[in-house]
Amino acid sequence: MTRAFRLKRRWRRWRRAARSTLTIRMTLFYGALFVAVTTLTLFGTRNAIEIYAENVIRREMNVGSALFDRISAMQLRQLGQGADVLASDFGFREAVGTGDAPTIESALHSLEGRFQLDHALFVRVDGTVMGDIKDLSRPEQDQLYDALDAGRTQGVVRWGSDSHIAAAAPVRAPILTGWVVFARNMGPADLNALAKLSSIDLHPQLMPLARVARADKADSGMREVMRDGELMLVQTRPVETLIKTAPEMLVLEYSLTRAMAGYAPILWALFGFGAVGGVLAVAGVFAASRRLTQPIVALEAAARKVSAGEHAQVKVETRDEIGRLAQSFNRMVDAVEAREAQIAHMAFHDALTGLPNRAMLREQVALGLTRAEGGNLMLFCIDIDNFKSINESLGHPVGDALLCEVGTRLAATCPSGFVARLAGDEFAVKLRAGGQTADQAGRAIVAALAEPFDIDGHRIIVSASVGIALSPQDGADATSLLKNAELALHRAKSEGKGSHRFFESAMDAEAQARRALETDLHDALRNGELALHFQPLFGLSQNRVTAFEALLRWQHPTRGMVSPVHFIPLAEETGLIIPIGEWALHEACRIAATWPDHIRVAVNISPIQFRSPNLAAVVLQALARSGIAANRLELEITESLFIDNVEATLSSLHSLRALGVRVALDDFGTGYSSLSYLRSFPFDKLKIDRSFIVDLLEHKGATAIIRAITTLADALGIETTAEGVEHSEQLDILRAEGCGQIQGYLFSRPIPAQDVEALLDKLDGARKAA
């Protein structure tokens, strides 16, 4: 690598640095500005001085020139007067008149001395010159004569190498006989004496025109000439000469260079001040911009730290804009960090109870699983039974307060555990294996939550179900452990609530099967895999089929016939029951429309479906689309509807009744056996649960129950139907006890729609035969 290349690279790097730094940029800019201004000032000053000096010299030259004129005029007058005196002297005139040469010569000589003349001459009209003529050549004498003869009387004249100032006076005796000429030297010495009278040495010179530079002849004013490296200001102008044909110039000159040299100290001082000022300016701007940019640099560094995720604050040193910016920056950083903390808390905590959420629990579990001594931990999933009804009956604020209280109680029950709220009324506790056993802990939790709660003056008693999963056997990672604990919780809930269950591996398989079924059920309705089968209800008094109960059947393409016992709860859990139920209503009505008008159709309504707000609209639609009379449709509901929110159930029942449809109470006598609702709503029919019918042949008491039901129904004007009749003995007892209708295998299993007509024919035929 050459040295030049290296230098170039260094220069480029320096330039890049200069461009990226505000300080250097400002310094360079203002430094350059100051230097430029100083340079301009310097040049301006120099120019002004030059012009001033030139003007001074010009003025001096004009003064010198005028001085020359004045002095020469004075001398000429003196000389002229002297010549006049001589010319008019009678004696001299007589001498001239009589041609007395010696007298003339002596007179001239004596006057030379008296007037301090260099030359005193007498020129006769015939051209002869007398007096001190040794310096005059013949041509000069002739020239002199010619000039006098032409009438010239005064002016500068050059004889030999010397210039003279001369004046002449005519001699008349009495006619013109000649001229007296007085002349004085006007050599360099005399001119220098003249020069001393002006304030600067203008070096005046008289020069024949021929010797003056041509340029100076053309312009009689002033001009600048370069000579021997010096700039000269030269003024040339013609002077009055005695001999017109020999013009003489007065040359005045002065060196501008020398004049300027006098001002050099001023310029040097200015330059010095400029240089010092420039250095000071650069240093000052550097310092000032440094002070300005330092906080900006600090801010930039802090911003970089913040963006990298670190905490950073800037020191506030000033109260100006930058200081305020620093303050704002600090406030911004604090606010961002606070919000970040809040968001982080929200991400891992439940807003209502302040307990950790599912995400944090999962992290905790994962942490517990990886710990060397750990690996053995117990996970409890807790759910409040029937929390929904508490929320609905007492209101959400009470429900929320209850949830908080549950959290508190869980924490108190498991002081070493990690309590989290997973969702809604579902909580979880993580315990390290060691202290109490999982069974003890589960029991303790159930017991703790079974204690009555006092919320806002409400005494609330709840039960809780607990699912337990243990690591490592029930799951090697947090996700599966949590999932399995929840599966166990489900089992606990579905198996009676208010208890705890451990996870079993079968649960997992079951859950998977359920999930598969759930997926298939989604497609079943769309693919037309669902169908309605109908089981006849036989009216004993009418002695004929009075109605058919529509029952859902699922013909799965691979599983075959799927039992409603399996898929109805699943549909209810997933909410699929709503579209399925809607479809069933429409389908049942559509098929019933093909039957004789005296035969009704009964359709089961799931509690989920019943609570959906548009049930009445769906019923109305099914009636309208099929065209069957409203009283031919019988909706079968279960007692469980009356467990929660009796008022809402009753109002819904009344609005259905208003449509004109019949309402039957299914599975009567099993669940919530309160008779009060029979008083509240006039059901059209009670369907006596099959368990009572089965008992008929085994317990004597069963007959009494049937009798009680039928008696009660009769008293209230409600029809009765017995379900699950399989034996003729049962039929006999039921007939005897006054049951209105019989349903069961004794007459027919549920049959596809297309078989209904054949069945009716067969039963009618049998009846006629009987």
Next chain:
Amino acid sequence: MNESRLLLVALSLIASPAIAGDLDLRIVDSAGRPVSDAVVTVRPAGGIPAGPIRFPWGTTMVQQNIAFAPHVLIVPVGATVKFPNKDKVRHHVYSFSKPAKFEIKLFGQDESRSYTFTSAGAVALGCNIHDAMSGFIKVVDTPFATKSNAAGQARISGLATGTAQVTVWHPLLKGKDNELLINLPIPGSGTVSKSVPLALRASR
């Protein structure tokens, strides 16, 4: 030879006195302006007739109003010129001219001095008291002499036929003795007219 010819001319003049011509000159300067007080003298062919010369304008040079009057006076050789002073001041008339160097010192009013001019030539008169006074007396040896008038005209009649030597004199005329010499043929009768331009020195 010369003498014999002069004699012949004289004889012919005597023999035929009736044969004569006139000369009419017009004196101008170089610019053509008429010049006055130029003295014209003629030496006709055959010479100057003998006998005394007399001019009708007399021989008096008066000093009056600090000036010579007339400015130019033509007198024959041997004439005595009177210089009467008619001014109240005194005058000191002098001449440094070759034909007559003289001085008439300080004579008062109504005093008259005289001087006899014995040789021909121009005499410049000055006054030592009054430098500006200037006058001329032209002493001639021929009867054919006159001075130009204000129109520059100078007439001389009765000149013998033949070539005449005409001399024009003027105080400012450039040239030797302020003279211009020309030869002119004079006819038997009638007038010879000629314009004579003079180169004059500027008067100062």
